[in-house]
Amino acid sequence: MTVPGLVQSALDGEEIVTRVSIGGDDELFVTPSSSIVYRAEGLLSTRRIKQFPHDADRITISEGRRKTSFTIEYSLDDPVEFAVPASKTEEVLQPILAGVLNGNGITSADETVAKIYRFSELTLILTSNRLVKHIGEAVWDEDYEEYQFDDVTNLSFEDGSVATQIVLEVDGRPQRIKAPNDAADDIRERLQRALFEYHDVESLAELNTVLGEEQEDDGDDGTVDFGDGVDPLDANPPEPDDEGGEAATASATSQSGAGEQVTDESGGADPRSNRSEAEATTLESQPLMDDLADESDPDPTADTSPAPSPEVLERLETLEAAVERQNERLEKQQQTIEQLITELRQGR
Structure with missing residues (x-):
């Protein structure tokens, strides 16, 4: 570039x-x-x-x-x-x-800053050669403390329910730094990695041995064991049981037709009489239905409105053109406003 x-x-x-x-x-x-x-x-x-x-x-x-x-x-x-x-x-x-x-x-020309941590008024600056600590409103000023890796004699961590104590011994004197637990693992890993690389070791126990302080034999070498990783959530959970099955089909019951019934000689209803009456009613109503169909309204979907006049069409075209010009102006104004917001956010 x-x-x-x-x-x-x-x-x-x-x-x-x-x-x-x-x-x-x-x-x-x-x-x-x-x-x-x-x-x-x-x-x-x-x-x-x-x-x-x-x-x-x-x-x-x-x-x-x-x-x-x-x-x-x-x-x-x-x-x-x-x-x-x-x-x-x-x-x-x-x-x-x-x-x-x-x-x-404070640092040398070939020294690099690996990470900066800021917790309220505490600032920790981890470099390839040292750890710099500053407490106060400023991120950094002349009231700072530095712990050079050459002077470190022991490193340990004390876990707490809210914060973790980083115990960095410098020339035999412990320096305690409290870090919140949500960032403690990252600080632990990066600080150990920087010290391991500086002193050419591979574990915290080996580091403390090289630094001259034997660690208590408690079965824990101080390294963080992350195991095989966190098991992911089951991406294909079992489907819930389908309870209830299919709904039963309802049986339809037929009902007898209403109206008068003609009884036969034995006293029972004659089904032929009902059928004859229904046929007669249908035949009598058919001419009336045909007449109503002939006199019914035309197709409601048919467009029966008169065509617009040329003057109306011209006015509509003029209005559409004016709306398009207005939309173009609004779009340009929106782009200008967005650019102003961007520049203000950049601190101009």
């Missing part, structure tokens, strides 16, 4: 270490010595950049529902402020914080 001209002129020959999209054509460019926030031309502003060096004294962020504001403070220079979409907070914070740690001489 090409680098915008404004950014290219501000690099001063430095190499771009990280490049992060922060919405639309806006981007964050991180070099070893500074970070550059580039804003592309839009409805609310022209193209511009905001550059700040990494020797900052304090980093504060304010998170909202749609955007996050960053404030970078210095001892002599004015603070630098910018905003990014809320969804980009962690993606922007990590390279900036890594640059500031390196710019203040």
Whole structure:
């Protein structure tokens, strides 16, 4: 990807270490010595950049529902402020914080930031060589603590119902860090992995042996056993039993016809008399039904309305054209509103 001209002129020959999209054509460019926030031309502003060096004294962020504001403070220079979409907070914070740690001489040039954890006023920064802890409203300032992996003498974890204690012994002195349980497994895994790689070991027991502290033989080497994984829910649960079976068919009962009956000599009803009366009634009513059919209304589905006049057709065409033009204007206005909302969320 090409680098915008404004950014290219501000690099001063430095190499771009990280490049992060922060919405639309806006981007964050991180070099070893500074970070550059580039804003592309839009409805609310022209193209511009905001550059700040990494020797900052304090980093504060304010998170909202749609955007996050960053404030970078210095001892002599004015603070630098910018905003990014809320969804980009962690993606922007990590390279900036890594640059500031390196710019203040806390981390080395070849040291990488593996993960940043933020729990209320506690910030943990795990790098390839150390663990940095900061407590306070800011994400980072000069009141921080660091635990270099060279100085670690033991590592253990104490599980609790709400939080997990990370017990990191540094030069024989335990340093306790409390982390909520929903993030404790991730911290445990990443911290162990970083220490294992740094000291070239493969287990927590081996690590503590190498560090000079024999772990109590309680049958647990401290590693997390995830087993064979979580059994997935049955994707094809058994079908419920079909109770009740098919409904029984109802038997129809016939009823005898109403009206007068003619009895035969034995006193019983003569079925031929009812049949004769029905036939006579049908024959008598047939002419009347034929007359009614001849005088019935025409087919109700037939279109009997008069055709519209040419003047009405012309007015309808004019109205349709006006509606189409109005819809086009509304669509353009909607696109403009959406672009304004996007730029506002990007912190312009």
